[in-house]
Amino acid sequence: MKNEIEVFRDFIRQKGLRNTPARERIIEEIFSRHDHFDVDELYLRLRGKNKNISKASIYRLVPLLLESGLIQEAYFEDGHLHYEPIYGHEHHCHLRCISCGKTVEFKEKSIHAIEKELARTYGYDVKGHKLEVYGYCDQCKNRLP
Protein backbone atom coordinates (compact mmCIF):
# COMPACT_ATOMS: atom_id res chain seq x y z
CA MET A 1 0.00 0.00 0.00
CA LYS A 2 1.28 3.44 -0.90
CA ASN A 3 2.08 5.81 1.88
CA GLU A 4 0.47 9.24 2.18
CA ILE A 5 3.32 11.05 0.45
CA GLU A 6 3.14 8.76 -2.53
CA VAL A 7 -0.60 9.14 -2.73
CA PHE A 8 -0.17 12.89 -2.70
CA ARG A 9 2.50 12.80 -5.41
CA ASP A 10 0.23 10.80 -7.68
CA PHE A 11 -2.66 13.10 -6.98
CA ILE A 12 -0.74 16.30 -7.58
CA ARG A 13 0.86 15.01 -10.76
CA GLN A 14 -2.46 13.91 -12.13
CA LYS A 15 -3.78 17.42 -11.51
CA GLY A 16 -0.82 18.93 -13.35
CA LEU A 17 0.34 20.75 -10.23
CA ARG A 18 3.70 20.60 -8.44
CA ASN A 19 4.94 18.85 -5.40
CA THR A 20 7.27 20.68 -3.03
CA PRO A 21 9.28 19.96 0.11
CA ALA A 22 7.00 22.26 2.10
CA ARG A 23 3.98 20.18 1.16
CA GLU A 24 5.68 16.94 2.05
CA ARG A 25 6.74 18.28 5.42
CA ILE A 26 3.19 19.31 6.20
CA ILE A 27 1.83 15.93 5.19
CA GLU A 28 4.47 14.12 7.21
CA GLU A 29 3.57 16.13 10.27
CA ILE A 30 -0.15 15.42 9.86
CA PHE A 31 0.44 11.71 9.50
CA SER A 32 3.02 11.52 12.29
CA ARG A 33 0.03 11.35 14.62
CA HIS A 34 -3.42 9.88 14.56
CA ASP A 35 -4.90 12.98 16.13
CA HIS A 36 -7.25 15.56 14.83
CA PHE A 37 -5.61 18.84 14.04
CA ASP A 38 -6.33 22.41 13.06
CA VAL A 39 -4.31 24.82 10.97
CA ASP A 40 -2.89 26.86 13.78
CA GLU A 41 -1.90 23.85 15.82
CA LEU A 42 -0.24 22.24 12.81
CA TYR A 43 1.61 25.47 12.13
CA LEU A 44 2.95 25.51 15.68
CA ARG A 45 3.93 21.84 15.55
CA LEU A 46 5.95 22.48 12.39
CA ARG A 47 7.45 25.63 13.80
CA GLY A 48 8.46 23.73 16.94
CA LYS A 49 10.48 21.41 14.75
CA ASN A 50 12.18 24.31 13.01
CA LYS A 51 10.36 23.61 9.81
CA ASN A 52 9.84 26.96 8.24
CA ILE A 53 6.34 26.71 6.88
CA SER A 54 3.98 29.64 6.61
CA LYS A 55 0.36 29.38 7.61
CA ALA A 56 -0.59 30.47 4.12
CA SER A 57 1.01 27.36 2.71
CA ILE A 58 -0.98 25.19 5.07
CA TYR A 59 -4.18 26.98 4.17
CA ARG A 60 -3.37 26.52 0.51
CA LEU A 61 -2.64 22.85 0.93
CA VAL A 62 -5.72 21.83 2.91
CA PRO A 63 -8.17 21.90 -0.02
CA LEU A 64 -5.82 19.65 -1.98
CA LEU A 65 -5.56 17.21 0.90
CA LEU A 66 -9.32 17.12 1.19
CA GLU A 67 -9.74 16.59 -2.52
CA SER A 68 -7.14 13.84 -2.59
CA GLY A 69 -8.94 12.04 0.21
CA LEU A 70 -5.96 12.09 2.58
CA ILE A 71 -7.80 14.10 5.22
CA GLN A 72 -11.37 14.96 6.10
CA GLU A 73 -13.09 17.73 8.00
CA ALA A 74 -13.81 16.43 11.48
CA TYR A 75 -15.79 19.18 13.20
CA PHE A 76 -16.07 22.91 13.67
CA GLU A 77 -15.13 24.13 17.11
CA ASP A 78 -13.56 27.16 18.79
CA GLY A 79 -14.18 29.23 15.70
CA HIS A 80 -12.39 27.04 13.22
CA LEU A 81 -12.45 23.71 11.46
CA HIS A 82 -10.65 20.66 12.75
CA TYR A 83 -9.46 17.96 10.39
CA GLU A 84 -8.37 14.37 10.68
CA PRO A 85 -6.12 12.15 8.59
CA ILE A 86 -8.17 9.39 7.01
CA TYR A 87 -5.89 7.71 4.51
CA GLY A 88 -4.67 4.47 6.01
CA HIS A 89 -6.81 4.93 9.07
CA GLU A 90 -9.74 2.71 9.80
CA HIS A 91 -12.91 4.71 9.48
CA HIS A 92 -14.51 5.86 12.70
CA CYS A 93 -17.32 8.06 13.91
CA HIS A 94 -17.49 10.54 16.77
CA LEU A 95 -19.47 10.68 19.96
CA ARG A 96 -19.11 14.19 21.36
CA CYS A 97 -20.12 15.89 24.56
CA ILE A 98 -22.09 19.08 23.90
CA SER A 99 -20.96 20.50 27.18
CA CYS A 100 -17.25 19.77 27.55
CA GLY A 101 -16.34 18.74 24.01
CA LYS A 102 -14.94 15.36 25.02
CA THR A 103 -14.93 13.04 22.02
CA VAL A 104 -15.00 9.27 21.82
CA GLU A 105 -14.26 7.51 18.57
CA PHE A 106 -16.26 4.44 17.66
CA LYS A 107 -16.51 2.12 14.69
CA GLU A 108 -19.76 1.54 12.94
CA LYS A 109 -19.83 -0.69 9.91
CA SER A 110 -23.55 -0.48 9.21
CA ILE A 111 -23.26 2.91 7.53
CA HIS A 112 -21.64 1.22 4.58
CA ALA A 113 -24.95 -0.37 3.61
CA ILE A 114 -26.63 3.03 3.86
CA GLU A 115 -24.02 4.49 1.52
CA LYS A 116 -24.66 1.83 -1.06
CA GLU A 117 -28.38 2.32 -0.87
CA LEU A 118 -28.00 6.10 -1.29
CA ALA A 119 -25.64 5.67 -4.22
CA ARG A 120 -28.25 3.56 -5.93
CA THR A 121 -31.23 5.78 -5.08
CA TYR A 122 -29.71 9.16 -5.92
CA GLY A 123 -27.03 8.25 -8.44
CA TYR A 124 -24.23 9.63 -6.31
CA ASP A 125 -20.68 8.34 -6.44
CA VAL A 126 -20.39 8.10 -2.66
CA LYS A 127 -16.94 8.70 -1.22
CA GLY A 128 -17.53 8.54 2.51
CA HIS A 129 -19.49 9.80 5.47
CA LYS A 130 -19.26 11.56 8.76
CA LEU A 131 -21.44 10.51 11.65
CA GLU A 132 -21.43 12.56 14.79
CA VAL A 133 -23.55 11.50 17.72
CA TYR A 134 -23.80 14.16 20.41
CA GLY A 135 -25.11 14.47 23.93
CA TYR A 136 -23.83 14.88 27.46
CA CYS A 137 -20.97 12.73 28.65
CA ASP A 138 -21.10 10.77 31.86
CA GLN A 139 -19.59 13.54 33.96
CA CYS A 140 -21.48 16.43 32.38
CA LYS A 141 -24.88 14.80 32.54
CA ASN A 142 -24.52 14.32 36.29
CA ARG A 143 -23.49 17.92 36.79
CA LEU A 144 -26.79 19.18 35.36
CA PRO A 145 -29.99 19.69 37.41
Add this chain to the structure above:
Amino acid sequence: MKNEIEVFRDFIRQKGLRNTPARERIIEEIFSRHDHFDVDELYLRLRGKNKNISKASIYRLVPLLLESGLIQEAYFEDGHLHYEPIYGHEHHCHLRCISCGKTVEFKEKSIHAIEKELARTYGYDVKGHKLEVYGYCDQCKNRLP
Protein backbone atom coordinates in the same frame (compact mmCIF):
# COMPACT_ATOMS: atom_id res chain seq x y z
CA MET B 1 -47.01 19.80 21.72
CA LYS B 2 -45.42 23.11 22.63
CA ASN B 3 -44.35 25.41 19.85
CA GLU B 4 -40.81 26.63 19.50
CA ILE B 5 -41.43 29.92 21.31
CA GLU B 6 -42.88 28.13 24.30
CA VAL B 7 -39.98 25.71 24.36
CA PHE B 8 -37.58 28.63 24.33
CA ARG B 9 -39.45 30.42 27.13
CA ASP B 10 -39.23 27.34 29.32
CA PHE B 11 -35.59 26.90 28.51
CA ILE B 12 -34.61 30.50 29.17
CA ARG B 13 -36.56 30.68 32.42
CA GLN B 14 -35.00 27.50 33.67
CA LYS B 15 -31.57 29.02 32.99
CA GLY B 16 -32.52 32.16 34.92
CA LEU B 17 -32.11 34.30 31.82
CA ARG B 18 -34.58 36.63 30.13
CA ASN B 19 -36.78 36.36 27.16
CA THR B 20 -37.19 39.36 24.86
CA PRO B 21 -39.20 40.37 21.80
CA ALA B 22 -36.02 40.39 19.72
CA ARG B 23 -35.35 36.77 20.56
CA GLU B 24 -38.88 35.73 19.76
CA ARG B 25 -38.77 37.51 16.42
CA ILE B 26 -35.57 35.68 15.50
CA ILE B 27 -37.02 32.33 16.50
CA GLU B 28 -40.22 33.03 14.58
CA GLU B 29 -38.22 33.83 11.48
CA ILE B 30 -36.13 30.68 11.75
CA PHE B 31 -39.20 28.50 12.15
CA SER B 32 -41.19 30.27 9.46
CA ARG B 33 -39.31 28.06 7.01
CA HIS B 34 -37.95 24.57 7.00
CA ASP B 35 -34.74 25.67 5.35
CA HIS B 36 -31.21 25.77 6.55
CA PHE B 37 -29.98 29.24 7.38
CA ASP B 38 -26.91 31.18 8.31
CA VAL B 39 -26.53 34.27 10.45
CA ASP B 40 -26.13 36.77 7.67
CA GLU B 41 -29.05 35.41 5.69
CA LEU B 42 -31.27 35.42 8.77
CA TYR B 43 -30.23 38.98 9.48
CA LEU B 44 -31.24 40.04 5.98
CA ARG B 45 -34.54 38.17 6.18
CA LEU B 46 -35.42 40.01 9.39
CA ARG B 47 -34.25 43.31 8.01
CA GLY B 48 -36.40 42.76 4.93
CA LYS B 49 -39.42 42.52 7.20
CA ASN B 50 -38.48 45.72 8.98
CA LYS B 51 -37.61 43.89 12.12
CA ASN B 52 -34.80 45.84 13.64
CA ILE B 53 -32.50 43.13 14.88
CA SER B 54 -28.76 43.48 15.04
CA LYS B 55 -26.46 40.73 13.93
CA ALA B 56 -24.90 40.75 17.37
CA SER B 57 -28.22 39.69 18.86
CA ILE B 58 -28.44 36.80 16.46
CA TYR B 59 -24.89 35.72 17.22
CA ARG B 60 -25.68 35.92 20.91
CA LEU B 61 -28.85 33.90 20.55
CA VAL B 62 -27.48 31.02 18.48
CA PRO B 63 -25.64 29.24 21.31
CA LEU B 64 -28.82 29.32 23.37
CA LEU B 65 -30.85 27.87 20.53
CA LEU B 66 -28.31 25.11 20.11
CA GLU B 67 -28.29 24.35 23.80
CA SER B 68 -32.07 24.31 23.97
CA GLY B 69 -32.18 21.83 21.12
CA LEU B 70 -34.29 24.04 18.85
CA ILE B 71 -31.64 24.18 16.14
CA GLN B 72 -28.56 22.23 15.14
CA GLU B 73 -25.43 22.97 13.18
CA ALA B 74 -25.95 21.62 9.67
CA TYR B 75 -22.64 22.14 7.92
CA PHE B 76 -19.75 24.55 7.44
CA GLU B 77 -19.59 26.12 4.02
CA ASP B 78 -18.54 29.39 2.38
CA GLY B 79 -16.59 30.35 5.44
CA HIS B 80 -19.38 30.09 7.96
CA LEU B 81 -21.69 27.68 9.71
CA HIS B 82 -25.15 26.86 8.48
CA TYR B 83 -27.85 25.78 10.88
CA GLU B 84 -31.18 24.07 10.66
CA PRO B 85 -34.28 24.09 12.83
CA ILE B 86 -34.80 20.67 14.36
CA TYR B 87 -37.52 21.09 16.95
CA GLY B 88 -40.76 19.74 15.50
CA HIS B 89 -39.01 18.59 12.35
CA GLU B 90 -38.62 14.98 11.50
CA HIS B 91 -34.97 14.07 11.74
CA HIS B 92 -33.07 13.76 8.49
CA CYS B 93 -29.53 13.27 7.26
CA HIS B 94 -27.64 14.87 4.40
CA LEU B 95 -26.18 13.55 1.20
CA ARG B 96 -23.90 16.25 -0.19
CA CYS B 97 -21.99 16.68 -3.40
CA ILE B 98 -18.32 17.46 -2.76
CA SER B 99 -18.09 19.27 -6.03
CA CYS B 100 -21.19 21.45 -6.41
CA GLY B 101 -22.55 21.39 -2.86
CA LYS B 102 -25.96 20.05 -3.85
CA THR B 103 -27.63 18.45 -0.85
CA VAL B 104 -30.30 15.79 -0.64
CA GLU B 105 -32.08 15.09 2.61
CA PHE B 106 -32.90 11.53 3.52
CA LYS B 107 -34.40 9.74 6.48
CA GLU B 108 -32.56 6.98 8.23
CA LYS B 109 -34.11 5.37 11.25
CA SER B 110 -31.38 2.85 11.96
CA ILE B 111 -29.15 5.41 13.65
CA HIS B 112 -31.48 5.40 16.59
CA ALA B 113 -30.34 1.92 17.56
CA ILE B 114 -26.72 3.05 17.30
CA GLU B 115 -27.47 5.96 19.64
CA LYS B 116 -28.95 3.64 22.23
CA GLU B 117 -26.00 1.32 22.05
CA LEU B 118 -23.56 4.21 22.46
CA ALA B 119 -25.50 5.61 25.38
CA ARG B 120 -25.21 2.28 27.10
CA THR B 121 -21.57 1.67 26.26
CA TYR B 122 -20.18 5.10 27.10
CA GLY B 123 -22.69 6.42 29.62
CA TYR B 124 -23.64 9.40 27.46
CA ASP B 125 -27.02 11.05 27.59
CA VAL B 126 -27.39 11.09 23.81
CA LYS B 127 -29.35 14.00 22.38
CA GLY B 128 -29.05 13.44 18.64
CA HIS B 129 -26.78 12.91 15.70
CA LYS B 130 -25.67 14.29 12.39
CA LEU B 131 -24.93 11.99 9.51
CA GLU B 132 -23.46 13.42 6.36
CA VAL B 133 -22.75 11.17 3.42
CA TYR B 134 -20.65 12.81 0.74
CA GLY B 135 -19.54 12.08 -2.79
CA TYR B 136 -20.14 13.29 -6.31
CA CYS B 137 -23.67 13.88 -7.50
CA ASP B 138 -25.02 12.42 -10.70
CA GLN B 139 -24.06 15.43 -12.80
CA CYS B 140 -20.67 16.08 -11.25
CA LYS B 141 -19.48 12.48 -11.40
CA ASN B 142 -20.09 12.42 -15.12
CA ARG B 143 -18.20 15.64 -15.62
CA LEU B 144 -14.98 14.16 -14.20
CA PRO B 145 -12.34 12.25 -16.24
Add this chain to the structure above:
DNA sequence: GTATGTGCAAATCATTTGCATTCTC
Protein backbone atom coordinates in the same frame (compact mmCIF):
# COMPACT_ATOMS: atom_id res chain seq x y z
C1' DG C 1 -33.80 47.93 41.33
C1' DT C 2 -30.68 44.92 39.34
C1' DA C 3 -28.86 42.34 36.13
C1' DT C 4 -29.53 41.05 31.42
C1' DG C 5 -30.27 42.14 26.63
C1' DT C 6 -29.85 45.42 22.72
C1' DG C 7 -27.77 48.05 18.91
C1' DC C 8 -23.83 50.03 17.36
C1' DA C 9 -19.08 50.44 16.37
C1' DA C 10 -14.65 48.89 17.24
C1' DA C 11 -11.77 44.90 18.02
C1' DT C 12 -10.41 40.21 17.21
C1' DC C 13 -9.51 36.00 14.95
C1' DA C 14 -9.46 32.85 11.02
C1' DT C 15 -8.73 32.76 6.34
C1' DT C 16 -7.58 34.69 1.78
C1' DT C 17 -5.00 37.41 -1.32
C1' DG C 18 -1.28 40.38 -3.72
C1' DC C 19 3.28 40.43 -4.62
C1' DA C 20 8.19 39.75 -5.17
C1' DT C 21 11.05 35.80 -5.06
C1' DT C 22 12.14 30.89 -5.39
C1' DC C 23 11.51 26.48 -7.08
C1' DT C 24 9.46 22.39 -10.07
C1' DC C 25 9.03 20.29 -13.95
Add this chain to the structure above:
DNA sequence: GAGAATGCAAATGATTTGCACATAC
Protein backbone atom coordinates in the same frame (compact mmCIF):
# COMPACT_ATOMS: atom_id res chain seq x y z
C1' DG D 1 11.79 29.11 -19.16
C1' DA D 2 7.09 29.14 -17.82
C1' DG D 3 4.01 28.46 -14.51
C1' DA D 4 3.39 27.22 -9.61
C1' DA D 5 4.42 27.58 -4.87
C1' DT D 6 6.33 30.16 -0.96
C1' DG D 7 6.66 33.59 2.75
C1' DC D 8 5.29 37.74 4.21
C1' DA D 9 2.21 41.37 5.04
C1' DA D 10 -1.94 43.49 4.05
C1' DA D 11 -6.87 42.74 3.15
C1' DT D 12 -11.13 40.47 3.99
C1' DG D 13 -14.97 38.44 6.34
C1' DA D 14 -17.07 36.22 10.20
C1' DT D 15 -17.69 36.59 14.94
C1' DT D 16 -16.99 38.76 19.48
C1' DT D 17 -16.80 42.45 22.60
C1' DG D 18 -17.16 47.12 25.07
C1' DC D 19 -20.26 50.38 26.06
C1' DA D 20 -24.28 53.36 26.90
C1' DC D 21 -28.99 52.79 26.98
C1' DA D 22 -33.32 50.06 27.31
C1' DT D 23 -36.05 46.55 29.42
C1' DA D 24 -37.46 41.97 31.71
C1' DC D 25 -38.29 40.05 35.91
